[in-house]
Amino acid sequence: MFLKEYFGTIFNSVKSLLTGMKLTGYYFTHLKEIVTEEYPDNRATLKMAERFRGEVTMPHNENNEHRCTGCQSCELACPNGSIKIITKQEIQADGKKKKRIDTWVYHLDMCTLCNLCVIACPSEAIVMGQNFEHSVYDKKQLKKILNKTGSKLMEGVEE
Amino acid sequence: MDIKNNVPANKLIFPGQIHETPDGGFLITKLDEVINWARSNSLWPLIFGTSCCAIEMMSAADAKYDWSRFGFEVARASPRQADLIIVAGTIVMKMAPVLKRLYDQMPDPKYVIAMGACTISGGPFFYNTYSVVKGVDHIIPVDVYVPGCPPRPEALLHSMITLQEKIKNEAFFRKS
Amino acid sequence: MLLGQDHITEEGEFVINMGPQHPATHGVLHLKIGLDGETIKKIEPHLGYIHRSIEKMCEQLSYRQFIFTTSRMDYLSAHINNQACVLAVEKALQVEATPRAKAIRVLMAELTRLASHQLWWACMGLDLGAVTPFFYAFREREAINTIIEETCGTRLTQNYMVPGGVMMDIHPNFQKRVKEVLKQIKEKAHEYDELLTGNVIFQQRLKGVGYLSKEDAVSYGCSGPTARASGVSCDVRKLFPYDGYEQLKFDEILNTEGDSWARYLVRLGEMKQSISIIEQLIDNIPEGDFQAKTKNVIKLPKGDFYQRVETARGELGVYIVSDGGATPYRCKFRSPNFSNLSAIPKMAEGAKIGDLVAIMATVDLVIPDIDR
Amino acid sequence: MTNEELKYSITELLPVATYDESGEFLNIIIPSDELIPLMKELRSKKEFDFDYLFCLTCIDWKDHLMMVYHLLSKVHKHCIVVKAKITDIQNPKIESVNCIWKTAELNEDEVYDLFGIRFLNHPNLRRLFLEEDWKGFPLRKNYVDENMIKL
Structure with missing residues (x-):
């Protein structure tokens, strides 16, 4: 019983780790969603919100x-x-x-x-x-x- | 990178800047350029945030602004491994000795960015306060000032690029 | 009984310092920890590394000006802090904000709460050794910040509330953008579970760590998610509703376990409640003025006024004592983090030193709010 | 309990108490040496059951100092404000309520730091925010700081 629980925990931890890594892998291979803003290369197009207070x-x-x-x-x-x-x-x-x-x-x-x-x-x-x-x-x-x-x-x- | 062309000429002048003289040797000038290139593109900041500006500093590290595009991403928790201290947030009298000690522990060459109104001059806490240091340059020398309360992440990136420009003008071998 | 004049106390405990410069304290908090081996025996918080004398400053600022200082206290709930101040002034003046202003305030407050909890989630992963969650949570946080910036003009310390309403009307794109972001957050909600909540290693670092009983939570004056995880019903939005919270349907998330895992679950539940509040309001913003008429120079009547609101971390109280002048005679901020911090020594008693980071991450302290 | 009932019950306990009902809460103003007996009653008696001290602060009225305790009962959902008047401003002292509500410990440290009120029977009275050698108590109205820049 103890052994079963012990190995069960190990299995579950590895499984949950892999679930998380799968997500990262998904974003690594699916490049449709790029959030990075290329400052300062986008200075020409970068527009602040009209109420922005600088x-x-x-x-x-x-x-x-x-x-x-x-x-x-x-x-x-x-x-x-x-x-x-x-x-x-x-x-x-x-x-x-x-x-x-x-x-x-x-x-x-x-x-x-x-x-x-x-x-x-x-x-x-x-x-x-x-x-x-x-x-x-x-x-x-x-x-x-x-x-x-x-x-x-x-x-x-x-x- | 065209940031140098966009910085107004008067902003490029800073106190203590070494201006290039015509009789520098070719070899050491080139060696200087290599060293400065290496230094300016691997600035490791210390994780040092006291208040609101620290959140914008974190934003600059996230996926949207991503300061690792410039080689800043290796934020260090220990001053012994850091080149750059971004003073993000108000410094009060009790914190000042701690900041000085952190700065002293950093290995040379070290750089300081004063981020936000509080660190530049006390900012919102300049008048009628009893415990705020009115400007971090009373404690440690500052290389680049970036105003704002807090400055947005792009402004922080701009200040870091400005600092890179300063480092690229430094002289390592050409000391008189 | 000051801990740590030497490295060994009278009881034979070894003293180590955590902070003021430590990446896991989320700022400049200094804890002196008495250790027996790796077991924490005693913690003594030393504060004041970011004590900015805000209460003294407020005595010199007018009732329109003093609002901006409070954004710098709990900068992650800047809107809610400002709301507390303007509500206190409105209570004293017996002015009521217009219905439109109230709705906008609640919307902004809930957006702030959402963004704040996302930052907590990101930093919590970072503290416990998971770097990736940081990037995922900040993706949504940046989207919220962009919306707030479009309407208020700044990203973090907005100063958007004024006595009688809000400073400007909402941006025409506001409703559309908020709906987009809510859709995005709902779509990505499963990622949060995949990355941290479902992770067995992460669960085991939190379960059973940092237990706080209900009696202790009340006695230490805890509030917010920290107290609700111990089963104390203390949501100010429910108990003492303000700005029209009484007309909204939402649940107070309670958990009776009292450990770090319970605090984690309460915060995740609160994010869902915030989304539901925003959804109820976003299409029902009443038309009309966004600001009620107030005098240019505000003078409060003589007396003392207490107003509390629920920030992302608990109950914030603004206590204004007025002598009839244009500035407060005394201004006290009852900060939620200050009381929550005082319970940390109790929570960490008997825990291992590595667990202290988990405890502090789930209590989610903002140090400038403690020091003011 | 309503404010009227609270007032009635407290008058029975402590006849010297005076009341101020102009604000939101019922304010009870008592002399500082009556504090601990009253607070113990307020905490332990079933009909009061004030278990939540949510705000502890001090006001400097120049000729006297006023300790302010905001109390809430999580059971009965009623609030009360106890104000203890300290007339000796040169050497102010008052009993600590740390034995009744644990949250008082850090809050009283803060009041000691900023107002200079000594709390008797406090387990660890120290300056919380400022350095140990700081001169004066900043939130007092007569505090002078030559480094402070006035607007």
């Missing part, structure tokens, strides 16, 4: 204009201080002083891509970008200034 970007139009009014609601909404907005006073054509952004500092090294800043923005000035290839050798390169040099506020945003 980084915060500030779109500029062809006249080098953006939509950011410098209201700082994104800075307040950011849970870990990765946004810093430096504003300046600009004198308009009619002599009035208006608050405008000087630099829009974005710490990509600290950003958790939580989307709270984009939701908080009242003028849709910032959007989430699709780029995810941010690897750098130097940490300083991860501190970015999002507004381009000489860029202006788009007309009609503030009203």
